[in-house]
Amino acid sequence: MSARATAKANSTRDRLRTLLTEMMLIPGLSGYEGRVRRYIARQLADLGLKTSTDRLGNLIATLDGVAGLATAMLFTHMDQLGFVVRMIEADGLIRIERLGGVPERALPSQAVLICIGEGRDRIGVIANKSHHATTPDEKYKVVPYADLYIDAGFASRGEALASGVDIGTPIVYRPQVLALSDNRIAGTSIDDRAGCAVIVEVARALLKHRKRPTIHFVFSVQEEFNLRGAVTAAQALQPDIAIQLDLLLATDTPDMGYRGDVRLGAGPAMSMYSFHGRGTLNGTIPHPALVELFDGTAKRLKMRLQRSAHTGALTDSSYVQLAGSGVASIDLGFPMRYSHSSLEVCDLGDLDQLTKLLVEGLVSVNSVFSLDRDDHA
Ligand SMILES: [Zn+2]
DSSP states (O other): OOHHHHHHHHHHHHHHHHHHHHHHTSOOBTTOOHHHHHHHHHHHHHTTOOEEEOTTOOEEEEEOOOTTSOOEEEEEEOOBOEEEEEEEOTTSOEEEEEESSOOGGGOTTOEEEEOSSTTTOEEEEEOOOOGGGOOGGGTTOOOOGGGOOEEOSOSSHHHHHHTTOOTTOEEEEOOOEEEOSSSEEEETTHHHHHHHHHHHHHHHHHTTOSSOOOEEEEEESOHHHHSOHHHHHHHHHOOSEEEEEEEEEOOOSGGGTTSOOOOTTSOOEEEEEEEOOSSSOOEEOOOHHHHHHHHHHHHHTTOOOEEEEEESOOOTHHHHTTSTTOOEEEEEEEEEBSTTSSSEEEEHHHHHHHHHHHHHHHHTOOTTOOOOGGGOO
């Protein structure tokens, strides 16, 4: 790689770091994505892209391309999981309802942000019973979220109400970013602000390409709630292809043995199979044309494209693929550790390579690219 190319690669990585860090610090519970959406809209406006917002709150920008080529929707979710206020006790302590896949055993002692409004948010603490009063049988038990409470410094219900907290007020983990090393970042809602950062960078790079298909960038809402935000966007845009970006479970920690072979820092990943299997009986088997497209692209870029196949998780693509007469769909992503906890971990090198894979893959959608099932094994 030439010195000039190295400098360019570094700048993409630096921009990804800045975008990711800034977005991780913005709260955006499912259904309350406004602050994140406004930030991304500003980034896209700086690139000269016009955006629109639909009634659910999805942010959409379209880059018109060569007519006649398959059109693509590249999407990711803006929202994060968290809580809403269920009730406020007379003494000012706050009870919570969970929103999304919140891991209950990782909650006590966490700091949270009670999202009253920009400039008026309050910090709180999810209480952990005093250790000196913990009985032996309580020691190794997970406390159900319904029994937890938040101490935000209020002395009474009246004080909490006066500060703007009410039933339904959104709460998220206190936003934080920790640089673990040059490339590894820990913090809140890497899922899926990392996907958002990558799409902004993909849009920046694609603006420089003349020969490309029409691409719709969609930043969706309410994925952590029930995976339906992106559906209305797909129905309205009617793309031929849908590429969904999110984390893929890194399996390179001692507690993830035998779950798969996805390593943090070893490059982007592609999901070959997902199925939730609990409640939400849905998942995604990728369209073979897209598997070939991205496998071939990775090979050309001399980049490793890792593979994932597992049950227990699913993404918006499960529903997006059912829009209209069917959308050729695939889940691509970045390896991530400790999903849905307050301190998730990702690697900037993986995001950088995912960006390049997407740009190169999308510009290679040409007139011979076929979505016909009979053209593929
Ligand atoms: Zn996600």
